[in-house]
Amino acid sequence: MKKFAIILYTAVTLALLAWGFYQAWYVAPADAMQGEIYRVIFYHVPSASVAFLFFAISLLGSIGFLAYRRSHPDWAQRSDAWALAGAEVGVVFCTVVLLTGPIWGRRAWGIWWTWDARLTTTLVLWLIYVSYLLLRRFVAGPQMQTLAAVLGIFGALDVPIVYMSNRWWRTQHPAPVFGGDSSAGMAPAMVTALMWNMLAWLAWGILILGIRYRVERQHQKIAEREAQAALIA
Amino acid sequence: MDARAILDHEFLVAAYVITWAVQLGYLAWLGLKWRAQKRDEARNLRGGR
Numbered sequence: 145m146k147k148f149a150i151i152l153y154t155a156v157t158l159a160l161l162a163w164g165f166y167q168a169w170y171v172a173p174a175d176a177m178q179g180e181i182y183r184v185i186f187y188h189v190p191s192a193s194v195a196f197l198f199f200a201i202s203l204l205g206s207i208g209f210l211a212y213r214r215s216h217p218d219w220a221q222r223s224d225a226w227a228l229a230g231a232e233v234g235v236v237f238c239t240v241v242l243l244t245g246p247i248w249g250r251r252a253w254g255i256w257w258t259w260d261a262r263l264t265t266t267l268v269l270w271l272i273y274v275s276y277l278l279l280r281r282f283v284a285g286p287q288m289q290t291l292a293a294v295l296g297i298f299g300a301l302d303v304p305i306v307y308m309s310n311r312w313w314r315t316q317h318p319a320p321v322f323g324g325d326s327s328a329g330m331a332p333a334m335v336t337a338l339m340w341n342m343l344a345w346l347a348w349g350i351l352i353l354g355i356r357y358r359v360e361r362q363h364q365k366i367a368e369r370e371a372q373a374a375l376i377a
Numbered sequence: 378m379d380a381r382a383i384l385d386h387e388f389l390v391a392a393y394v395i396t397w398a399v400q401l402g403y404l405a406w407l408g409l410k411w412r413a414q415k416r417d418e419a420r421n422l423r424g425g426r
Contacts, residue, residue, distance in 0.1 A: 179381070179382060179385050180382060180385045180386055180389055181385040181388055181389055183389055184388075184389060184392045187392060187393060187396045188392075191396070233403075236399060236400065236403045239399055240395070240396050240399050240400070243392075243395050243396075243399065244392045244395065244396060247388050247391055247392045247395070248388075248392065250388065251384070251385055251388050348400070352400075352403070352404065352407070355404075355407055355411075356407060358411075359407060359410055359411050359414065362411070362414050362415075362418070363414060366414060366417060366418050366421065369421060370421065373421070
């Protein structure tokens with residue numbers, strides 16, 4: 145039953161991605177100012193949204209680990225696995241944002257990169273979570289998970305700064321399309337295509353997140369068995 | 378199609394290809410990691426017997 149549900153979910157996700165692609169490339173009209181290049185939005189913005197969501201999951205996992213590490217060790221390990229999965233998959237989506245943004249910027253602004261508030265805070269966010277992953281990879285010992293959880297919590301503080309950066313400061317990056325001032329907004333056909341792509345990339349992200357969580361839980365169980373075997377020996 | 382539209386299209390394709398390369402590359406790395414862990418687990422279980 146579980147296997148069937150996973151296969152069904154994967155099939156629905158792939159169908160959503162195909163439908164999102166069709167909407168983005170063939171249904172949404174060209175932008176009056178930017179022409180065709182604006183269609184990068186259908187990958188760039190959903191990737192940013194999913195990255196923010198997964199960094200939030202990493203934050204909750206980190207808090208959960210710190211809260212349960214003494215009282216409920218199994219819950220703490222599960223929380224830590226969510227924290228790692230959220231951070232790692234979040235970095236993947238944030239990487240997509242940082243790679244597709246300059247491609248779009250080169251055509252729309254004539255430059256690949258500028259040190260404006262939105263771009264810089266996003267790069268800092270990516271660097272924080274890359275350092276989180278490097279910490280987990282190279283620091284050994286029982287304190288590693290605790291250190292990672294603390295870094296994960298501090299890293300998440302940058303997410304609202306990234307989100308608010310083009311509201312707080314004048315930036316090269318465009319002002320918010322949704323939730324911005326009265327002049328902001330998109331044509332309804334563009335909004336529909338964007339929402340389909342949001343849904344498709346969220347579904348894909350959840351699939352990858354679930355796989356990463358399973359891999360980490362398996363890793364934790366192997367490590368636990370090895371530790372017990374070492375104690376017996 | 379004018380030169381600007383052709384260049385826009387090439388950049389758009391590049392953005393989509395990069396997106397999928399990152400996502401599928403990560404998925405492949407996860408698959409390899411999963412397989413290596415399964416192999417380690419099987420070896421440990423054999424060694425434990």
